[in-house]
Amino acid sequence: xxxxxxxxxxxxxxxxxxxxxxxxxxxxxxxxxxxxxxxxxxxxxxxxxxxxxxxxxxxxxxxxxxxxxxxxxxxxxxxxxxxxxxxxxxxxxxxxxxxxxxxxxxxxxxxxxxxxxxxxxxxxxxxxxxxxxxxxxxxxxxxxxxxxxxxxxxxxxxxxxxxxxxxxxxxxxx
Numbered sequence: 001x002x003x004x005x006x007x008x009x010x011x012x013x014x015x016x017x018x019x020x021x022x023x024x025x026x027x028x029x030x031x032x033x034x035x036x037x038x039x040x041x042x043x044x045x046x047x048x049x050x051x052x053x054x055x056x057x058x059x060x061x062x063x064x065x066x067x068x069x070x071x072x073x074x075x076x077x078x079x080x081x082x083x084x085x086x087x088x089x090x091x092x093x094x095x096x097x098x099x100x101x102x103x104x105x106x107x108x109x110x111x112x113x114x115x116x117x118x119x120x121x122x123x124x125x126x127x128x129x130x131x132x133x134x135x136x137x138x139x140x141x142x143x144x145x146x147x148x149x150x151x152x153x154x155x156x157x158x159x160x161x162x163x164x165x166x167x168x169x170x171x172x173x174x
Contacts, residue, residue, distance in 0.1 A: 048167045050112055051104065058115040059086035059098040066097070067156040069149045069164050072171055073101070073136050078113075080104040080173075081132055083143050087153060101140045103131050 055068040066088025073081040082104060087097035105113040118127030128140050152165040166173075 047173055048164060051173060052164060054104065054112045054115050055082075055084045055102065056086050056088070058102065058117060059084065059100070060088045061090065061096060064088040064090055064096055067153065067160055067164075069145075069153045069156070070102075070166055071146070071149065072166065072173075073139060074133065076133060078106040078108070080106065081136055083140070083145070085145060085149065085153060087157060089157075099145065101128065101132065101136075101143070 051070070052068045055070060056066055059068065060066050066086050068084055068086035070082040070084040073083060075081065080103070082102050083100070084102050085097065085099035087095060090096050100117050103116045105116065107113050116131055118124045118131060125141070129137060132140060149165050152162075152168075156162050156164070
């Protein structure tokens, strides 16, 4: 009789532990759903805004806010190679912008360290060959933006909260 009583006790303990575990799992799932509802930007959105901010800082004059679009050309180690176009509005001179290839230098944790672009004029081709891998040279020298990117840039100027074309098309960012 004592053995049956001991077996009954262990059975009750196992049932109670399983019930508590199931309750804890349900509560953690409910909390996770509530948290997801209140997180304003998605993780990917935060990432692309960092890319856009770094490109705009390099491509637009100081004090001018604007939007950027980019096409990822390739990646090597801690460098992302893009063709970017940024445009903003200057109160004194109207629309300002720049379109050029760029190298986004990343830290080991993926944070943006710096953005480098080729210099203008006669130094342009020399800088392209220095900054970019050989397999991208021909593509960079012949580059034109796709009409979709140019059109989307105009859409984003009117609606800056709209994600860039690269995000909408699912282009992965490192």
